Every structure is written in C-alpha cells, then in structure tokens.
Amino acid sequence: MTLRTAVILASTFAVAGCSTTAVDVPARLLLDVPEDARCSGQNLAIDTAFPAGAIANCTISDDGQIAITISPEDEPPINCSPWYAFRVHSAQATQVAIRLSYTECGHRYWPKTSTDGVNWEYLDPSNVDLREFAGRAFAELTVTTNGAPLFVSAQEIVVPSTYDAWMDGLEGESSVERYLLGQSAEGRPIEALSIGNSEAREQVVLVGRQHPPEVTGALAMFPFVETVMSDDALAVRFRARFHVTAVPLLNPDGVVRGHWRHNTGGVDLNRDWGPFTQPETRLMGDLLSAMDADPEQELRLMLDFHSTNRDVFYTIPDELPTDPELFTRDWLARYQERMTDYDVNRDARHAEGRPISKAYVYDTYGVPGVTFEIGDETDRELIQRIGREAAIAMMETLLATPAE
Numbered sequence: 360m361t362l363r364t365a366v367i368l369a370s371t372f373a374v375a376g377c378s379t380t381a382v383d384v385p386a387r388l389l390l391d392v393p394e395d396a397r398c399s400g401q402n403l404a405i406d407t408a409f410p411a412g413a414i415a416n417c418t419i420s421d422d423g424q425i426a427i428t429i430s431p432e433d434e435p436p437i438n439c440s441p442w443y444a445f446r447v448h449s450a451q452a453t454q455v456a457i458r459l460s461y462t463e464c465g466h467r468y469w470p471k472t473s474t475d476g477v478n479w480e481y482l483d484p485s486n487v488d489l490r491e492f493a494g495r496a497f498a499e500l501t502v503t504t505n506g507a508p509l510f511v512s513a514q515e516i517v518v519p520s521t522y523d524a525w526m527d528g529l530e531g532e533s534s535v536e537r538y539l540l541g542q543s544a545e546g547r548p549i550e551a552l553s554i555g556n557s558e559a560r561e562q563v564v565l566v567g568r569q570h571p572p573e574v575t576g577a578l579a580m581f582p583f584v585e586t587v588m589s590d591d592a593l594a595v596r597f598r599a600r601f602h603v604t605a606v607p608l609l610n611p612d613g614v615v616r617g618h619w620r621h622n623t624g625g626v627d628l629n630r631d632w633g634p635f636t637q638p639e640t641r642l643m644g645d646l647l648s649a650m651d652a653d654p655e656q657e658l659r660l661m662l663d664f665h666s667t668n669r670d671v672f673y674t675i676p677d678e679l680p681t682d683p684e685l686f687t688r689d690w691l692a693r694y695q696e697r698m699t700d701y702d703v704n705r706d707a708r709h710a711e712g713r714p715i716s717k718a719y720v721y722d723t724y725g726v727p728g729v730t731f732e733i734g735d736e737t738d739r740e741l742i743q744r745i746g747r748e749a750a751i752a753m754m755e756t757l758l759a760t761p762a763e
C-alpha cells in the first residue's frame with residue numbers, strides 16, 4: 360500500500376468515526392486554530408503567517424470546502440505572476456478540497472506542497488483540476504494532510520532565510536566574501552557576494568530576484584554561483600582574471616510579502632534601471648557607476664536571473680556591437696555544446712533606453728547584458744544542470760576573450 364492510500368484510508372475512517380454524534384469527537388482531534396488564521400472552519404484553518412505567505416482572502420464552508428482568492432499587491436495592470444502561498448491546518452489526517460480563484464490573470468503556477476517548507480512535492484495531476492469560468496482560469500485542488508500544517512505554494516519558498524543559509528554555507532570558501540550592499544525600502548539587508556580576485560580588472564555582475572515569484576531563476580543562480588566559486592581548475596583560472604559580484608536577492612520586501620511583481624514602492628524593479636527611483640535598484644546603479652568610475656575596473660558582463668513560461672535567454676542582438684565582441688553568441692554556442700538533448704533558446708532584441716537591466720548595461724557601458732530566464736516548471740534537476748553548465752560555458756568564453 361502506498362503512503363498516499365494509507366492516509367486516505369485513515370482519513371475516511373476518521374470521518375466515519377466522527378459522523379455519529381459531535382459528542383463522540385475525541386478532544387485531541389479538535390483543531391487548535393492558529394491565532395493569525397486567515398479563515399477557519401470545523402477542524403480546518405488557513406494561515407499565511409510566514410515569509411512569502413500571501414492570499415487575498417479565504418473562506419471555509421460548513422462541509423469543509425476551502426475557497427481562496429488571489430490578488431496582486433497593487434492595482435492592475437501588473438505582470439501575470441499570480442503568486443500564492445498558504446498553510447492548511449487540519450485536526451487530523453484528511454483530504455481537503457481547495458479552490459483557487461484569481462481576481463486578475465488566472466492560474467499559472469502548478470501547486471507544490473511541503474510539510475517543512477524546505478522539501479517540496481508537485482501536487483499530483485490527479486489532484487489538480489484546472490477549469491475556466493467567464494474566460495478566467497481557476498484551479499481546484501485536493502490536498503492530503505497528515506494532521507501537521509501543510510504548505511501549499513505557487514513555487515518553493517525561497518526567502519531571505521533561505522539565502523542567508525545558502526550564503527552561510529558559502530562563507531567557508533576562500534574564494535568568496537559576503538557583504539552588505541545596502542537595504543531595501545523596508546530596511547531588509549540586500550547582500551552581495553564578492554567572488555574571486557578583488558584586485559582583478561575585469562568585472563562580472565550577477566543579479567537575481569528582482570521579481571518575487573521568479574523562484575526558478577534563483578534555483579539556477581545558486582548552482583551558477585557555486586560553479587564559479589568551485590575548486591575546479593577552470594574556476595580557479597577564471598577567478599584569477601575576473602572578479603564577480605553577485606546580488607542574489609534584490610527585492611527581499613516583495614519576496615517576504617509574496618508580491619506578484621513589485622517592491623513596496625509599487626515599482627517593477629526591472630523597469631527602473633536608469634531612473635533608479637527605488638532604493639533597491641539604486642544599489643545596482645551605484646555599484647555599476649562606481650565600477651565605471653574606477654580606472655582599475657572594467658565591467659565585462661551582467662547576467663540577471665528571472666523566470667518565465669520557458670527557458671530562454673533575452674539578449675542583445677549580435678548585430679549590435681558589444682565589448683567583449685560577440686560574447687553572447689559564443690557563450691550560448693559553448694553552452695549548447697555542453698547541453699546535449701536540450702535546446703538552448705535565445706530571443707535577441709534591443710530597445711534603446713528601455714529601463715531594464717540588460718538594456719541599461721548595454722546602453723550605458725556597451726557590455727552584454729543578458730536576462731537569464733528559467734521556465735516556471737522546468738525540471739528542478741535540469742535547472743541545477745543549466746546553472747552549472749551555463750557557468751562553465753561563461754567562464755570558458757570570458758577566458759577566451761582578449762584581456763582588457
């Protein structure tokens with residue numbers, strides 16, 4: 360018998376046992392409703408009292424059906440990245456029916472569940488029913504609880520504490536130094552990793568998580584950075600010539616609040632490169648202009664990690680001159696060679712003056728800027744491989760360029 364079947368049988372038995380009279384319900388099965396529950400019903404409750412927890416509202420009917428409404432943080436128009444994350448509390452092991460409906464956009468992210476907030480499982484397709492009403496997609500889920508709180512989330516929960524633990528683990532490495540770059544609008548630390556030879560002339564800048572729901576971009580950035588930091592001969596050689604500054608979490612406020620897109624200033628940070636009206640983007644603008652002002656430093660490349668509906672690199676077209684020359688073409692060719700059984704997608708375009716990171720670094724410094732996009736539901740093991748192989752190809756390609 361599979362574990363899932365066992366739980367279902369146990370819950371069926373429990374329901375049958377309870378149905379005689381209310382008096383028969385053993386006291387230990389009554390739910391201790393969390394103080395900050397968003398809604399509660401007989402033996403069920405929903406809360407969002409954890410970083411990235413977010414729903415607009417919820418109700419629980421007498422027969423135990425949960426209805427959750429999901430809305431963006433700011434008035435539309437807003438990018439359709441309808442994030443949700445909540446926790447289901449039940450008094451006992453049971454199956455719970457949950458309907459997700461959206462005031463904007465409709466359903467996008469396949470639900471994932473976790474009992475510890477660290478290890479995640481895709482909800483089985485037999486327990487997800489995607490429907491449409493009045494032209495808007497909604498989702499009906501069936502989740503199985505074991506009596507302990509169950510996280511249900513649009514993506515894995517990757518929040519400041521996750522980055523903190525990751526950076527703690529990196530700090531023992533001699534190739535890296537962690538430092539405070541500055542603060543978000545709400546005063547959260549925005550940290551940076553300084554990787555490699557701090558005396559190096561040639562500089563690479565990596566940035567991540569401008570957009571809160573874009574967790575798969577973060578899942579690629581972790582192995583990418585780890586590969587650049589590794590003891591491998593290529594990485595050692597790379598770090599002797601290049602210095603990397605990585606800012607993995609640029610929008611911690613949006614991440615903690617479970618935003619769809621913005622920071623707490625109501626701004627899409629990747630539409631603010633150039634104006635730099637927000638404290639978060641200003642840190643990046645200052646970092647780049649300090650590099651530019653230093654005659655001992657030369658920016659060579661900027662990569663910005665994101666997520667969309669597929670794996671794709673948004674790049675500057677090869678027809679536009681960059682320094683290093685044709686870096687992107689050569690990098691992606693090497694990367695494709697390493698990624699057998701996988702098609703590398705590239706979408707090359709440029710609109711001058713567009714206030715996004717890749718256009719800004721190109722317009723301002725003439726260097727290649729690339730938006731590194733990972734699909735929302737790309738296989739998580741494949742994402743690890745993408746991060747590693749893209750980093751190896753980047754190091755090889757940059758090492759093959761003439762030294763500045």
Ligand SMILES: [Zn+2]
Nearest residue numbers: 570573665666
């Ligand atoms: Zn994005």
